[in-house]
Amino acid sequence: EKKHNVVIVGGGAAGISVASSLRKRDRSLDIAVVEPESVHHYQPGWTMVGGGVFRPESTSKPMRTVMPKFVHWYQNTVASVDPERNQVQLKDGSNLAYDALVLAPGLELNWGAIDGLEETIGKNGVTSNYRLGCAEYTWQLVQSLKGGRALFTQPPMPIKCAGAPQKAMYLSSDHWLRSGAIGNIDVQFHNAGAVLFGVSDYVPALEEYIRRYNIGLNFQSNLVAVDGPAKKATFRVTDGEGNSWDREVEFDMLHAVPPQRAPAFIRDSVLANDAGWLNLEDDTLRHRNYPNVFGLGDASGTSNAKTAAAVRKQAPVVAENLVSTLHSKPMKAAYLGYGSCPLTVEKGRIVLAEFGYGGQLQPTFPRWINDGTRATRAAWFLKAKQLPALYWYFMLKGLEWLAKPAARG
Numbered sequence: 001e002k003k004h005n006v007v008i009v010g011g012g013a014a015g016i017s018v019a020s021s022l023r024k025r026d027r028s029l030d031i032a033v034v035e036p037e038s039v040h041h042y043q044p045g046w047t048m049v050g051g052g053v054f055r056p057e058s059t060s061k062p063m064r065t066v067m068p069k070f071v072h073w074y075q076n077t078v079a080s081v082d083p084e085r086n087q088v089q090l091k092d093g094s095n096l097a098y099d100a101l102v103l104a105p106g107l108e109l110n111w112g113a114i115d116g117l118e119e120t121i122g123k124n125g126v127t128s129n130y131r132l133g134c135a136e137y138t139w140q141l142v143q144s145l146k147g148g149r150a151l152f153t154q155p156p157m158p159i160k161c162a163g164a165p166q167k168a169m170y171l172s173s174d175h176w177l178r179s180g181a182i183g184n185i186d187v188q189f190h191n192a193g194a195v196l197f198g199v200s201d202y203v204p205a206l207e208e209y210i211r212r213y214n215i216g217l218n219f220q221s222n223l224v225a226v227d228g229p230a231k232k233a234t235f236r237v238t239d240g241e242g243n244s245w246d247r248e249v250e251f252d253m254l255h256a257v258p259p260q261r262a263p264a265f266i267r268d269s270v271l272a273n274d275a276g277w278l279n280l281e282d283d284t285l286r287h288r289n290y291p292n293v294f295g296l297g298d299a300s301g302t303s304n305a306k307t308a309a310a311v312r313k314q315a316p317v318v319a320e321n322l323v324s325t326l327h328s329k330p331m332k333a334a335y336l337g338y339g340s341c342p343l344t345v346e347k348g349r350i351v352l353a354e355f356g357y358g359g360q361l362q363p364t365f366p367r368w369i370n371d372g373t374r375a376t377r378a379a380w381f382l383k384a385k386q387l388p389a390l391y392w393y394f395m396l397k398g399l400e401w402l403a404k405p406a407a408r409g
């Protein structure tokens with residue numbers, strides 16, 4: 001059995017950022033990262049690939065170039081965690097021991113929960129920007145559709161980047177508006193939830209675009225089955241009294257987003273809360289029952305928006321509090337629930353939603369640069385030109401630009 005000061009599970013946005021932020025605070029730490037994949041993906045770029053703005057290649061890099069040189073990388077999968085014995089078990093049967101553990105395995109896209117989706121995704125007009133390699137197909141479909149019906153679906157919350165299902169819809173509609181096809185296309189949004197966006201301050205700006213593109217809104221309409229060859233989608237619709245029934249809708253194009261959950265080794269373990277996500281303290285991001293276990297990113301059970309933007313603020317908090325814990329000092333850093341969702345309402349303008357716990361607005365920039373509740377060109381410039389570089393060259397490297405942790409208490 002090998003032992004490290006810190007074992008990090010996952011080499012995604014969260015795992016790599018936290019490794020770098022830890023190193024910045026304590027160069028003596030022996031850090032291991034367990035990550036099975038050979039490629040690291042910048043998932044926020046997939047919306048832009050689906051809108052024909054980014055090339056697919058620009059959203060990924062070989063894992064070996066992203067993995068910091070100072071970590072011990074186990075290219076392996078964690079099968080289970082034994083927090084009582086300070087051990088993780090890997091898929092190949094070996095064990096790793098730790099002084100402190102960071103859980104950052106992201107979340108699981110539950111494609112199987114929608115009958116028939118897995119078989120047809122990537123063909124028959126069925127696509128998803130959430131699927132690795134499929135965003136390019138979204139853009140192909142958008143370009144070739146000249147008339148008919150286009151459906152965009154959103155599953156029950158929580159999901160990563162809650163705005164991404166509608167971002168795909170707005171960017172597609174923008175293309176159809178510019179190409180003159182929009183009058184021949186019946187665009188429908190089917191949302192399992194009851195509101196357009198969870199933070200009401202942003203809703204008026206989004207509704208303006210719903211009107212512009214003449215989109216049909218369907219709430220409490222949850223995609224449950226897809227028949228690709230027949231081009232039919234089945235929705236379970238629920239009314240105000242809780243009655244529900246199934247409704248079939250034919251489509252020419254379907255952008256589907258599956259329900260999402262924590263990975264099984266978290267969900268079915270003592271580390272999970274009642275909903276199956278990591279049971280963390282909201283402010284310190286330390287596990288509620290195991291003081292040498294921390295977590296961040298999409299697997300976390302905290303109520304923030306699951307975004308890379310949230311990770312940018314979480315990583316320094318975890319690093320700071322973990323180092324304090326290793327030195328038996330009180331934890332000083334607090335995460336206030338920041339998350340951000342750049343809603344791409346048209347090519348060239350974005351509604352930049354930035355908010356913390358309880359939907360409290362947390363804008364990064366003063367109003368004269370970017371008024372988050374309205375669509376602006378400045379926010380598009382940020383998303384299209386600056387955020388990818390911020391991700392690759394700042395966040396993953398532990399350069400904590402505008403991410404200084406708040407003090408606790």
Ligand code: FAD
Pocket residue numbers: 009010011012013014015034035036037042043044045046047076077078079104105106107129130160161164263265296297298299306307308309310311340341342
């Ligand atoms: P990930 O980046 O998904 O990484 C998890 C890593 O853990 C993976 O590399 C995986 O291989 C590894 N792993 C999983 N299980 C195990 C295991 N058992 N053992 C070891 N390793 C494991 N965020 C924004 O901020 N802005 C946006 O505009 C935005 N748009 C998005 C659009 C789309 C279409 C999608 C899909 C996401 C978007 N996001 C956006 C969300 C953002 O990508 C995620 O919030 C972010 O990647 C979360 O980081 P993470 O490290 O928790 O998870």
